[in-house]
Amino acid sequence: MPSRLDDPLTDALVGTRRFFTKAEVSADHRTLFQIGGRQSDVFYRDRWSHDKVVRSTHGVNCTGSCSWKVYVKDGIITWEAQQTDYPSVGPDRPEYEPRGCPRGAAFSWYTYSPTRVRYPYVRGVLLNMYREAKGRLKDPVAAWADITGDPEKARKYKSARGRGGLVRASWDEATEMIAAAHVHTIKAYGPDRLAGFSPIPAMSMVSHAAGARFYNLLGGAMLSFYDWYADLPVASPQMFGDQTDVPESGDWWDAGYLIMWGSNLPVTRTPDAHWMAEARYRGQKVIAVAPDYADNVKFADEWLAPAPGTDGALAMAMGHVVLKEFFVDRQTPHFADYVAKYTDLPFLVTLDDAGDGTYRPGKQLTAAQLPGALADTENAAFKTVLLDHDGMPVVPNGSLGFRYGETAGKWNLDLGDVRPRLSADGGSDAPVTVVLPRFDTPTGEAAEMRRGVPVRRIGDHLVTTVYDLMLAQYGVARPGLPGTWPTGYDDADEPYTPAWQETITGVPGQAAARIAREFATNAEETRGRSMIIMGAGTNHWFHSDTIYRSFLMLTTITGCQGVNGGGWGHYVGQEKVRPITGYSVLGTASDWSRPGRQMIQTAYWYLHTDQYRYDPFSAATLTASKAGGSFTGRSTADLIASSARMGWMPSVPHFNRNPLELADEAAAAGVPVGEHVVGKLKSGELRFACEDPDAPENFPRVLTIWRANLLGSSAKGNEYFLRHLLGTDHGVRATEAPAGARPTDLEWHEEAPTGKLDLLLTMDFRMTSTTIYSDIVLPAATWYEKHDLNTTDMHPFVHSFNPAIAPPWQTRTDWDTFLTIARAFSAMAASHLGTRMDVVAAPLLHDTPDEMANPYGRVADWKRGECEPIPGKTMPKLVPVERDYGAIADKMVSLGPLLDTLGATTKGVTFQVGKELDYLRQKNGVHAANGRPSIARDVDACEAILALSGTTNGHLATQGFRQLEALTGMKLADLSAEHEGKQITFADTQSRPTPVITSPEWSGSESGGRRYSPFVINVERLKPWHTLSGRQSFYLDHDWMAELGEWMPIYRPPLNMHALFGEPKVGDQGELGITVRYLTPHNKWSIHSEYQDNLFMLSLSRGGQNIWMSKEDAAKIGVHDNDWIEAVNRNGVVVARAIVSHRMPEGTVYMHHAQDRLIDVPRTETNGRRGGIHNSLTRLLIKPTHLIGGYAQLSFAFNYLGPTGNQRDEVTVIRRRNQEVEY
Amino acid sequence: MRVMAQMAMVMNLDKCIGCHTCSVTCKQAWTNRSGVEYVWFNNVETRPGQGYPRRYEDQEKWKGGWTLNRRGRLALKGGGRIKKLFSIFSNPKMPAIADYYEPWTYDYENLTNAPLQEHTPVARPKSLLTGEDMKISWSANWDDNLGGSPDHGDKDVLLKGIADKVKFEFEQTFMFYLPRICEHCLNPSCAASCPSGAIYKRAEDGIVLVDQDRCRGWRMCVSGCPYKKIYFNHRTGKAEKCTFCFPRIEVGIPTVCSETCVGRLRYIGLMLYDADRVLDAASTEDEHGLYEAQRDVFLDPSDPAVIAAAEQAGIPRDWIEAAQRSPVYALINRFKVALPLHPEYRTMPMVWYIPPLSPVVDVVRDTGYDAEDKGNLFAAIEALRIPIDYLAQLFTAGDPAPVDLVLRRLAAMRSYMRDINLGRDPDESIPAAVGLTGQEMYDMYRLLALAKYDERY
Incomplete structure (x- = not known):
């Protein structure tokens, strides 16, 4: 029986419809098909029509750098959509189109919004x-x-x-x-x-430069x-001597194994997340490490959920496994070669006699301490030393001492015939016991562990290698060494075993060991294509530098840094002003x-x-030191x-x-x-x-x-x-330090x-x-x-x-x-x-x-009284500068004469720009008052930036590489030779996103159309890292690093706010509510640190300030979804609505970043004033080691090194408040 | 055979990052105007979750879509037209604004204009319907990322019958995103519900539109659509819906939601189908058969007989070619990884989905099990966090077998490609185990992973 519709009467009724319409009715009468004559479509056609489409983007804190089409009709901006015209990255990989996110797509709302600032x-x-x-x-x-x-x-x-x-x-x-x-x-x-x-000039350079x-x-x-x-990841300068040079997202595709660690890519890297999703189809294994079921966990093959802030413990245990299985139990040739060539693992460290038969890690041995003539060479105290395969000390090229002074051509990583020994073992001296700190106590205070290292005696110095110290630190036992060592992976008492980390992180020890093994195995098989993407979830802690060093240890000892598809990807607030x-x-x-x-x-x-x-x-x-340390x-x-x-x-x-x-x-x-x-x-x-x-x-x-x-x-x-x-x-509730503690x-x-x-x-x-x-x-x-x-x-x-x-x-x-x-x-x-x-x-x-x-x-x-004040040596340089205050406006709009004589310097490479200034004179004209090249208009400033940078001017890139060739003695200029005649103009950037040129301003290479990965030039061309040893540095021997016991990667727990400030302990519950860890991750509904007020974003979320909490914590204080709650600590007060979800771990709440007090924030019960922002509950705490300067890679540069404004270690008391709120 | 052409879409949920860019660009382009403040032609739902409007999938309540009556004939679930004609002035099956959400704005002006006062100025929420102050208690996307799950997670309609498999506990957490637009069905119940005959399907491409001149605002279409993708404009008094961006499609550019999809998960393509077989297929007795029945309605655009019939039906040659290289056809019929959304509604929807993979559960992880290992390839599917039964509720009227096959194919592709990626010899037993050749698997990989612009659309 043929199928029929409804019943016969209906059939008859709708069957008549063919007589009343010019449109075609389907044979079964269900569907009306129409062709032509669609006047009723006009509304939508009109709505779609527009006069022009203009290329622009968003110059906020976001680092997405997405090119957009802005639609204009009748002189009014109507909406925006992503450009899709990025040059192809190759026929065998996904493309960058379309780049953008909902925040960007909602931006045009601001143009005519009632929150627009229209007048002064x-x-x-x-x-x-x-x-x-x-x-x-x-x-x-x-x-x-x-x-x-x-x-x-x-x-x-x-x-x-x-x-x-x-x-x-x-x-x-x-x-x-x-x-x-x-x-x-x-x-x-x-x-x-x-x-x-x-902030963040890369996102709109001219706008930033205007005020700067x-x-x-x-x-x-x-x-x-x-x-x-x-x-800013302090570990980056510490380890690499460089600040946040990372792979472009297209290089994630090249990885065979990818760990997303505290980095919620779909939210914070929305336009890039597809690379991760797509690379999985190529057989990439993906791991998510996040304390909550974050957006990115959806994509992962496995999810590890460590307790917030304990990521370092997990990473240290993974390092333990890799060192044991890939270095000690079995020597992996690729890893051993890599670390000997590109890291400081083989370099020698002096041991300081503690007087009780034990030793403490000391300073790196330098040429200045060697017997013989080497000690008298230039900069000898900055030339580090290693043991050749025959056990003889060698001063290899490439350390800092070779970078400056007379000996040009030796600042390189070419080891010649030297085959560095990783370990000091095999010598005639008996191994010694080294006392190392551990901070895994409940209060976070220092304790000790004693582990042995093999030693050699060189001149007056008892030395071992960084590698030996690292094995001691990580607790990887070798036969014949004194000290207390873990009995196996399941030894939970000795740092840094998988079982030990389980007691801290909650991640099963077996899982930690297996992921470590897989990561390293993949790196071995692919020669370095294992990657860790890391983000704010692990970088916003007080001790983030230690967390990151334990991550970077994993990517480095497995030979992944400087390899396409491998290494670290730090994607938080990072910026790359490519035309720097x-x-x-x-x-x-x-x-x-x-x-x-x-x-x-x-x-x-x-x-x-x-x-x-x-x-x-x-x-x-x-x-880490006992009483009497220098910070006492x-x-x-x-x-x-x-x-x-x-x-x-x-x-x-x-x-x-x-x-x-x-x-x-x-x-x-x-x-x-x-x-x-x-x-x-x-x-x-x-x-x-x-x-x-x-x-x-x-x-x-x-x-x-x-x-x-x-x-x-x-x-x-x-x-x-x-x-x-x-x-x-204000809402400050804290009391000041008492006398004696000031x-x-x-x-x-x-x-x-x-x-x-x-x-x-x-x-x-x-x-x-x-x-x-x-x-x-x-x-x-x-x-x-x-x-x-x-x-x-x-x-x-x-x-x-x-x-x-x-x-x-x-x-x-x-x-x-x-x-x-x-x-x-x-x-x-x-x-x-x-x-x-x-x-x-x-x-x-x-x-x-x-x-x-x-x-x-x-x-x-x-x-x-420890020395004399000498400017530029023991105190700041004191530089006289003339300021003609009447001429500031003239100087603003013209390029000054210092460029003619001094050129422009980036990372030690000085570009001579006479030719470029001539070009700009012609292109932009000259400023009448002083005859200098004009930058009177914003487009002139854009042209100047592009002309004066190697990444956008192939002539300058090649010039810079030639300079580096002289310094290093290595071949480099071919990297940019393919684009020597290419100069990107502003018009080029208006017509289409334009690929940049490989330049000594950065450490990676785009030559031949490859994807950018940092340190590729270091690895492939043997150009040193900008560190003391010229290699990637695991060991930091500065006095203040030693003071904190942080010579090497180490686990340090989150700050104990109870011990430091007398806040209640996490989990404490009382009349005022429950105490929870208070985190401020990036917000899905606002653009990093701005834009929470956008009506579209508010309509797609909860429409105002909110705090995510677990159902367990909510139940303890009687909170239901969308109830008004109040969060109070010594720093301030927040009133918000609760989002209760089982995807949150017990004991931790999230108040997402950048929730301003302007949108639907009532007055608090606590102080009767307007509630605060997410940062009303946080405060600044400075880690002393971030203040180090004047020593190799631990020297200041702007946005390169400095104390971080970390905020993750905070706690708050949270409670259900009166549901009748007042504004 | 009566060949017709249909513009269709496939969304690869496995790649969806839940960013809602599609929703925003669609809203900006089409519905940021008064009368449709609450309207999102495109929305994205977190699943498990209630969706938008709330519990729209509860057809016991809303009576959307079609059903088979006692005689096995296809009937509107909400009642036939006769019933509609008599009940035209009262429609209890209409979602109220609260089922969507009450749209609001803020008194932003206060931030600039506030006089000197005791407290910091603030912008309070105001209802866009009444202009009054309000406490926001629901939004277009309230349960995003499982927000509010302890209080209303159990209201997800799909949990009925499988509640024991979905626990709202931290350790068992899973979620995925479901972006939705109008399905532009082959058998649209909205059109059949309209007493004015204002809803039509464009003959050349199957796009379902509301004739704004003929619409009388009866709103029967809102009830009749089981996906609740027709909305009432309370200013014009007319129904409005996703237009598949026909002004863009007509000039050869993809829909806004597709082109702006930053997860690159949307595919648009032409499908040829046999219009004569639609009603039969929609009337398939066994709900589990509806997926296959609908696939059978689609015609092979490379079949000479189909090409001849298409030419006879006046379908232009370039359209036939478009159908041949349609990524949608490849995903639905060649690789069979795309599935229809709620085929049991019997509307023959034309926006299909590739279901998502998900992490393996902790219990498996803790045993040291490796999901990537070839030997464990298929066991891994059983170990995924998202219960297959939940996906089957969405895509196959509860039949787990087709979902299982898709997930196996995706997992097999990853295994197969890993060898190639690492420079090893490919293992041809892997594609064979899921019924594909190595070449087919590679082609599928290209389409899903590289997803070039000109191959997506």
Whole structure:
């Protein structure tokens, strides 16, 4: 029987429909088919129609670097969609199209949204005061001085911050106030009391350079961001002598084994995640390590869920397994060759006699300590030593000592006939017992373990190898060695066995061992194609450097670094300004004056928001040494001051005097300013400002923020900012350190200052906490309204921003805004300031001979009488810089003459750019006032960046490689020769994403169209790493590393907030709620540190602040899904709604990153004020070893090394609150 | 044989990262206007979860789609047209706004305009329907990533009967994402439900559209569609739905949701089918037979007889060629890795899905078992976190066998390709074990893994 529809009556009825319509009705009458005449379609056709499509992207903190199509109709931006025109990466692999994510796709909402900043705003209280004072005093600078100098007036406008009352002002009036504030601050306190903050230049280089150039010309401080965000992996410079050079995501495809470790790719690397999903189809095995069932676990073959912050324990156990099975039980030839050639494992370490028959790891043996003539060679103390196969000590090429000085051509990894011995065994000396620290105690305090190593005697020194020490550290036993060793993988008492880690992480020991074995087996079989992708989940901890070192140990001993498809992939806040040289010239204004004032932002805020006052514990709490160690009795702030004094890390403001006045005094006295400053410091008449951060002369006075949301997002210790920096309402509940626990080198003011900052200025296109707390807000163009450049390390293309519409209302691009300010400033400054001499206290810099200032990493603090203060050696360099304040605007828009003589330097390679300047003269024209090449317009700035960088100008890349060839004696220039004649122009980036050129600015190679992987040049061309040994460094022998017991990879648990601050213990439950670990991972519904307010994102999520918690924790405090909850600790208060889910582990809550207080946040029960942000519950805690400088790879460079603004070790008490909320 | 052409889509759920880019680009392009604030032509659901609108799969309640009546004839589950004509003014089977969600905005202006006051300005949520303050208690995607599972995870309609296999416990957690658009069914129950005859299927490509001029706003289509992919525009009073981006398709570019899919998991292609066999197939008695029945309706575009009939039916030559190189055809009929969504609704849906692999469960992991090992290849399928029975509820009316075959093929592909990837000799017994040749498996790999733009669409 044929099938029929419904029943006969229906059939008859609908059967008639064919008579009433021109359309075709199907034979069974079910379906109506229509052809033509579809007037009713018109609505959708109209809706789709548009006038033009413009290429642009998003220049925020996101490193996706996705090229977008922006649709415009009738002069209105309608929507956006991803570009799909990336050049192919080959016929046998997936492509980069389409790149983008829902956050980016929702961006155009901001253009016309009600949160758009359309006009300049000033807080009414301040504007009235200013108008009154100016009317009275007839001078803007005098007016600003009058207001800020009057305590009552200052208190009044500062305490109004963040409480509404913004009123419209004209651009002219707003910029006049801004200029006056800058002029007055420079005059009264010094240019180093000005600071600018804007992160991640790679995402919109010109927008970033606009303000950075302005502040560097003024002598203001540019604040670092990478370390501040805690995204900077300190382990990278420690191990590689390089900062975050990682594979492009297309190289994930090449891996045979991939571990995603604390990196939730679908959320944080949305446009790249497909590479991981697709590579699985090629037989790649994928492991997810995450404490919760994260988005990426869905893709994994296996899921390991360690307790939060214990990842290091798991990695150490995996290292134990690999060392045992692939080095000791069986020697894997590939691994052994790799580590002998490319790591410091074979290098010799002296052992220090502890006097009780045991030894401690000491300094690396250098040529200077060898008997004979070698000791007298140049830089001998920076030439490390290994044993040849015959047991004789050898000084191989490639260590730091070969990089500088006379002996060009020997800075390479060519071992010649040398076959390094990994172990010191086989000698005639009896092995000795080494005492090593362990921190796996419940409180995290140091304990000891005793394990033996084979030794040799060389001259006066008893030495062993790094390899021998590593086996001891990891507890991999060999016959005949003294000490206590694990009995096997199932020995849970001895670090670092699989069973031991299970007691800490909860991951089954068998699984840990198996994954380690698989990882290494794959690496052996593929010659290094095993990869670990690591992210914020493992990098935002206080001890993240130790966690990362234990990861990097796995990727390095298995020969995966410098291999396509292998090695580390650190993808959090990472940035790669591929055209780095050109960008740096513009951003640091090094074409006009050098050096700039760069500041480590974490230390800056630790002191200037007075968070240091709330630290009740000594820095010695963290040490491995017994009582009497060098940190005893010293606070973290003391160590910051010490690091600053010794020239390790920068400190801004520099001194407790205006540097312009110091220069004047020196000139009057007829002595060089450096000499003058040293004399005053020695006599005690002059002090470092960081030794007295609460004295008014040392306050930061002006802070300008653009492209960022400090107070709604990145400010760890947000409430301390509100209290001390801004002087307004806050939620701080902590008490200050009691007498006896306070810094000893710093002046302690009984009453902590509030409202240190005179001017908070923000440029933005939307309202954030930062704009709401600002004194002046300038309306910014969005990313679809300007020209700019964008690159990333996720892909090898450079592409552009282009205006889909002109900046609407009174908005301006950042380039335009800073030129506007510079013009107003210069006009005012010409008479008020004129030309002055400034003195910059510059830290000892990485990739310069400065890094040989401290042989053996020995600490000598002149202030403590341990040495003489010598600029550039035992203290910062003191560099005089002339500042023609009337000419700032002219300098902003033209490329200065220092380029003609000094060129442009990146990582030790100096590019001569005369030809490029000629090109820019022709291309951009010249600036009338000084005849220099113009960069008056943003497109001119883009052209300058592209012309002045090797990655975008093949001529420069080749020039740089030729220089490196001379230094290393290795062949390199062929890497860029294929593109020597290629120069990428801005027009190229407008037409299509354009692949970059292999350049000595980076360590990987794109030559011949290969995927970028870092250190490929090091491995394939034997160019050394920028470390002490010239190899990848497992062993760090600096005094302060030794102080913390962190010579080698080690497990350190999360900080114990109960022991440090008296917070309740995780799991404690009382009247106020339950205590849980408080983590702030990246948010699926906002773009990293911005954009939580987007209506589309809010509609797709929960529409406001929320905290994820496990059902177990929720049940304990009676919380149901979407209930209002309150989270309280000593740092602040958060009120949010709960998301309860079984995918969360018990004992841990997530408040995703960047949940600003502006959207649906009621007042708290705890203090009656508006609830805080995710960072209201966190605060800054600085790890002393991040402050090391002046020693090989442990030397400062901007965003390369510095203390991290970590925030993961925190806990909070959480409870269900009254469900009737008030706003 | 009556050859017709149908534009169809396959989504590879195994690659879906749940990012919702498709939802946002679709919303921006089509429905960010008043009257359809709550409407997402494309949405993405976390499964297990309730979906959008909530529990739309509960046809016992909504009576969407078709059923076989006592005489074995296909009938609208919500009742025939006669019944509809009589009940046209009252429709209890319509989801209410609360089943979707109450759309809202915020008083953002307050952030800029707030006068000097005691507390930091805040933007409070306001209903887009009433303009009043509201507490947000549901959204377009409330249970994203298993949010709220202890309180309402058990409301997932698919758990009925297999609740013992899905435990909302940390150790047993699993999830995957299900992006959904209109199915552009071969046998659309929305069209059959419309008293005005306003819903039509385009003859040349099968795209189902609502004639905005003829729609009278009866909303029977909303009830009739079991996928709840027709929405009521409360401003115009008309029904609206996903148009398969026909203004783009007509000029040769993919739908917005496909082209912007950053997981690169969507394929669009032309399918030729025999229109005369649709009703028969949809009337297949055994629900487990519906998947195969629908596959049988599709015609082999390389078959000379089909080509001849297609030409006779006026299908242009380039369309026939498009059908031959259609990735959708390859995934559905050649590699048989794509499955229909809820075939038991009998609408013959034309957006198909490749089900997801998932991690092996801890109990297997703890024993030191290796999911990659060839010897364990098939055992691994049983050890996956996502219960096959759950997937079968979605794609095969509860029949686990076709799902099992797809997962085996995906796993086998990985095993087979690993040898090639590592430079070893490929093991031809692997594709043979899942009924494919090595070449077929490699072709499948290319389509799924490389997924080049011009091969996806």
